[in-house]
Amino acid sequence: EAGVTQFPSHSVIEKGQTVTLRCDPISGHDNLYWYRRVMGKEIKFLLHFVKESKQDESGMPNNRFLAERTGGTYSTLKVQPAELEDSGVYFCASSQDGLAADTQYFGPGTRLTVL
Amino acid sequence: LAKTTQPISMDSYEGQEVNITCSHNNIATNDYITWYQQFPSQGPRFIIQGYKTKVTNEVASLFIPADRKSSTLSLPRVSLSDTAVYYCLVAEGSGGYQKVTFGTGTKLQVIP
Numbered sequence: 001e002a003g004v005t006q007f008p009s010h011s012v013i014e015k016g017q018t019v020t021l022r023c024d025p026i027s028g029h030d031n032l033y034w035y036r037r038v039m040g041k042e043i044k045f046l047l048h049f050v051k052e053s054k055q056d057e058s059g060m061p062n063n064r065f066l067a068e069r070t071g072g073t074y075s076t077l078k079v080q081p082a083e084l085e086d087s088g089v090y091f092c093a094s095s096q097d098g099l100a101a102d103t104q105y106f107g108p109g110t111r112l113t114v115l
Numbered sequence: 116l117a118k119t120t121q122p123i124s125m126d127s128y129e130g131q132e133v134n135i136t137c138s139h140n141n142i143a144t145n146d147y148i149t150w151y152q153q154f155p156s157q158g159p160r161f162i163i164q165g166y167k168t169k170v171t172n173e174v175a176s177l178f179i180p181a182d183r184k185s186s187t188l189s190l191p192r193v194s195l196s197d198t199a200v201y202y203c204l205v206a207e208g209s210g211g212y213q214k215v216t217f218g219t220g221t222k223l224q225v226i227p
Contacts, residue, residue, distance in 0.1 A: 004158070031212070043159070043202075043217035055212055091158050100208035101147050101166070104215065106158030 002026070004094050004107035012113045018080040021110045025074070025094030031055075032075050033095075033104060034067060038088035046090075049075060050098060082114045119203045124222040133190045135221050137203030140184050147206040148179060148186045149215065152199045159202060159217075163188070190223075198225045 005024045013019050025032045034046040046065070047057040051072035060067070064083070069075040079086055089111050093104040121137040139148065147166055151159035163170055165177040165186070176189040190197060200220040207214050 035217075042219060045214065045216070048212065048214070050212065056214065093158070095213065098212045100145055100206050100213050101164065102206075102213050103149075103161050103164065104213070105161065106151075108156070108158050 004105050006107040006110050010111045014115050016081045021077045023075045023092030029094035029096050031095040031098035033093040035091040036088050084114050087114045119218045121203050121221045126224045128226050130192050133193050135188045138185045139205050142183050145208050149204045149206050150188045151202040154199050193225050195225050
């Protein structure tokens with residue numbers, strides 16, 4: 001069974017540009033999460049989808065970040081316009097039922113560098 | 116959200132048993148304790164999860180005392196490939212759904 005995949009693995013862009021990150025969850029997983037680690041700090045929660053709906057987006061830093069999950073399958077996270085402080089590693093995770101005892105499976109992450 | 120506290124780093128020799136303790140004093144009744152392992156340039160990988168007492172799987176054991184305010188991850192006979200960061204997380208049911216908060220993790224260095 002394929003795990004969570006993320007594309008691209010690395011992205012280098014200039015300040016002010018737009019970048020779109022993609023996450024493909026494990027097939028059949030209704031729950032999809034985005035996290036990020038910036039500048040060697042702790043991994044922080046961004047948002048949680050249940051199917052195509054945003055269940056919790058309390059961690060989204062500002063309105064430059066837009067997450068979508070059309071059709072309840074893969075998800076994209078767009079940063080527009082990118083700022084220097086957006087540099088970091090963006091992780092995606094998926095889980096089956098999303099309950100407290102469930103297991104989140106993480107992707108390898110996308111390393112974003114904003115110059 | 117329940118905050119976790121664990122040692123920043125630990126060193127161990129190959130072949131030894133390693134115990135990493137995590138405190139989570141404000142854990143709630145419906146919360147679960149989960150441990151993840153992370154290697155450089157990879158995403159966190161699930162190791163083990165428990166609610167109370169002891170849980171064991173093929174890679175680790177998890178000990179949780181009755182008050183559940185702490186937990187100990189036990190790695191038997193570590194090898195160099197166990198060098199990684201280990202995260203203790205409390206999985207909370209937020210609005211019916213799971214929410215986890217990552218702490219600093221414990222960087223385990225296995226020495227030959």
